[in-house]
Amino acid sequence: MIEWLSEIGIAVLLILLIASMYAFHLSTINMLLVGTEVEVVKFVTESGLVRVLLKAEDMFSMMKIYLSKYNETLGLRVLPAFNITITDNEVGNVRLYVEAWSGHILPSLNYSIMKIELGDNDIESIKNEGGTITFYIDTSLSYEKAIYVVTISCYKLVTFRVFVPEDWVKDNYNTSSNELYNASNILKVYAIIPFYNEPIPVNFTKYNDHVKLKVEYGTVGFIVVEENELYFINRYPLINSNVKFKKELCKYVICEYYTFVIMVGERT
Amino acid sequence: MRALELVLIVTVLILLYTSLSLRNIAPKLSLRNDYFLLKEEAYSVARVLADSRILTYLMQQEGAEDELKVIVTALTPANREFRVRIIDTSTGEEFVIETPQFKRSTLAATAIVVYSDSTNNRIYVIELSLGKITGG
Numbered sequence: 001m002i003e004w005l006s007e008i009g010i011a012v013l014l015i016l017l018i019a020s021m022y023a024f025h026l027s028t029i030n031m032l033l034v035g036t037e038v039e040v041v042k043f044v045t046e047s048g049l050v051r052v053l054l055k056a057e058d059m060f061s062m063m064k065i066y067l068s069k070y071n072e073t074l075g076l077r078v079l080p081a082f083n084i085t086i087t088d089n090e091v092g093n094v095r096l097y098v099e100a101w102s103g104h105i106l107p108s109l110n111y112s113i114m115k116i117e118l119g120d121n122d123i124e125s126i127k128n129e130g131g132t133i134t135f136y137i138d139t140s141l142s143y144e145k146a147i148y149v150v151t152i153s154c155y156k157l158v159t160f161r162v163f164v165p166e167d168w169v170k171d172n173y174n175t176s177s178n179e180l181y182n183a184s185n186i187l188k189v190y191a192i193i194p195f196y197n198e199p200i201p202v203n204f205t206k207y208n209d210h211v212k213l214k215v216e217y218g219t220v221g222f223i224v225v226e227e228n229e230l231y232f233i234n235r236y237p238l239i240n241s242n243v244k245f246k247k248e249l250c251k252y253v254i255c256e257y258y259t260f261v262i263m264v265g266e267r268t
Numbered sequence: 269m270r271a272l273e274l275v276l277i278v279t280v281l282i283l284l285y286t287s288l289s290l291r292n293i294a295p296k297l298s299l300r301n302d303y304f305l306l307k308e309e310a311y312s313v314a315r316v317l318a319d320s321r322i323l324t325y326l327m328q329q330e331g332a333e334d335e336l337k338v339i340v341t342a343l344t345p346a347n348r349e350f351r352v353r354i355i356d357t358s359t360g361e362e363f364v365i366e367t368p369q370f371k372r373s374t375l376a377a378t379a380i381v382v383y384s385d386s387t388n389n390r391i392y393v394i395e396l397s398l399g400k401i402t403g404g
Contacts, residue, residue, distance in 0.1 A: 007273075014276040021283040038301045050308065052315040081316075100342035107338065154339070157320035249305045250345035251312035254319055 040248045040264050043070050049262065054255045056235060057176035063237040075245025075267050078238050081159040081252060081259035082106070084150050088143040095143075097136045098152050101250070101261055105135045109154050113139055116147040116192075116199065116223070118168070118230045123190065123223065126198045147232060149220070151194035159259050160194045162221050162234065170231045173222070180204075180211040180224065180233070188225040193218050195257075218257050236260075244268050303377055306348075306398050311379035313343050313350075314396040318383040323354065323392050327363075327385075337365045340396075349373050349399040357391040373399025 044050060046069075047062040054062075059078065066076050082098050089095040096113060099105050112130035116123060129139050133152075141148075148163040172181045180186070186206070190199035193216060202222065203214040213222070215235070222233045236255070248265040317323065322339060326332045336352065344350050351366035370376075376399035383392045 011272060011276065014273070014280065018276065018279055018283065021280065041301050041304055044305075044308065052312050102342060102344060102346045104338075104342040106342045155320045155322045155325055157316060157322070247345070249308060251309050252316045252343070253312065254315070259316060259320075 039070060039073050039266060043074055043264060044249065049249075049251070049253070049264075052251075052253055054253050056255060059253075059255055059260075060175035060237055063239065066239075073267060075241070075243040075263075075265055077240055077261075077263040078236075079240055079261050079263070080152075080161045080238075081157065081261050082109075082152050084152060084159070084161040086143070086148055086150065086163055089138050092142055094139045094141045094148065095136055096133065096139060096150060098133055099135060101263075106154060107134045108132050109134070109152050111137070111153075112151045112194065113141060114149040114192075114194070114197065115141045116149070117144075118147070118223070120230075122188070122225055122230075123199060128197050147192075147223070149192055149194055157259050158194075158257050160220055162192065162232075164221075164232045168230070168232050170224075170233055173233045173235070175235060175237065178213045178215045180213060181209070183211050183224065183226060185227040186211055186224060187227060189213060190223040190225075191216055191219040192221045192223065194220060199223055220258070302375055302400070306375060306400060307377035307379060309345060309348070310377050310396050310398040311381070313340070313398070314379045314381040314394050316343060317352075317394055317396070318381045321385075323383055323394075324385045324387050327354075327356070327390070327392070328388065333363055333365050336363070340365065341367075344398065347400070349376075349401065351397040351399070353395040355393040355395070357393060358389075369401060370397070370399055372401050374402045375400045 043066065047065045048058055049062060063078070066074070079101070083101050085097045087095050087097070094113065096111060098109055098111065109132065110130070111133045112128065115127045117125045127141055129141055131137070145165050147168070149160065150163070151158065151160045172183065173179070174181070186204065189202040189204050191202045192199050195218065200216065205212045219235050221235050224231055224233060245267045246265040247263050250261065250263045253260050253262055317340070326335055329335065340350055340352055349367045349370040349372070351364070351370045354363040376397050378395060378397040381394045383394055385392065
């Protein structure tokens with residue numbers, strides 16, 4: 001009788017041991033699944049960020065995927081290849097700063113800056129300047145409320161940034177279809193192409209609820225002249241949110257003539 | 269009863285073996301994600317080096333390595349070590365630049381891009397490795 005009881009006891013103990021091992025086994029599998037399904041990797045593969053050469057509409061669709069699925073979990077920045085900023089120097093002119101996103105300074109980069117002032121009904125004035133820059137340079141353009149288009153190049157690596165007062169910017173353009181929405185009565189549209197010294201007029205066709213633009217390759221933005229207002233539209237969906245995240249991926253992409261840097265990571 | 273015990277012991281041993289081997293696999297898979305991201309970064313820097321046509325101008329100059337090192341250092345994301353090997357396929361000449369800590373990298377990914385310089389009739393192979401130093 002005792003022999004039987006001890007046998008059963010041992011069997012129960014062994015079953016418990018197996019159950020505990022099985023539980024441990026399952027927890028290890030969970031760890032494994034967490035390890036393989038990292039959000040950044042999922043986003044990179046789903047949005048097509050595995051490529052380096054992208055089209056403007058690819059960047060637009062990447063932004064749409066981010067905003068619809070990964071906005072809560074990931075941080076994303078789409079920026080020019082270099083960190084470009086402008087400030088007011090002490091005598092009221094524009095001081096231009098350029099450095100790499102790693103914080104290093106690249107010597108003798110080429111720069112060009114276009115200042116566009118808007119009037120009540122049209123573009124009021126356009127001024128240009130260019131040369132070479134190492135970290136910063138004081139330009140002869142006065143610092144005031146205007147559109148500044150800065151282009152930086154290092155051999156054939158070209159990047160740009162457009163500085164526009166916030167109240168002049170609108171977001172009613174679809175990059176993939178080249179269509180403008182909620183535009184009441186458009187009179188003129190100018191394209192900003194950093195290689196040209198002035199904005200170029202754009203041909204457009206009016207439809208009932210939208211306007212279709214004939215976009216030239218390399219356009220970075222548009223100045224739209226409507227009956228009662230003038231505003232600016234970005235063609236590339238650049239994102240520079242203040243969301244804090246761990247930069248797990250920091251890669252370059254080339255779109256048309258321009259190089260951008262894309263930073264992605266899990267939110268902290 | 270003896271047979272039941274034997275079966276149970278064998279099951280325990282199999283589960284023990286499986287769980288122990290899975291503990292080794294899990295960190296390896298998480299490392300694979302880091303490698304994937306590092307490889308993406310390395311490939312993009314190599315492509316930018318090629319597409320910007322920097323080599324066309326740089327490789328004809330004296331002290332090309334120094335200027336290349338400045339450019340790659342600036343283009344590489346922060347906290348990454350790098351090693352760039354440029355092979356001129358027509359002469360077999362090799363240019364190697366690397367950060368002093370590159371050999372200490374615990375994880376590294378390499379991307380290879382071919383750049384054809386039609387101006388000087390050369391073909392360069394750009395082999396760019398990015399490394400990360402993790403842990404203590």
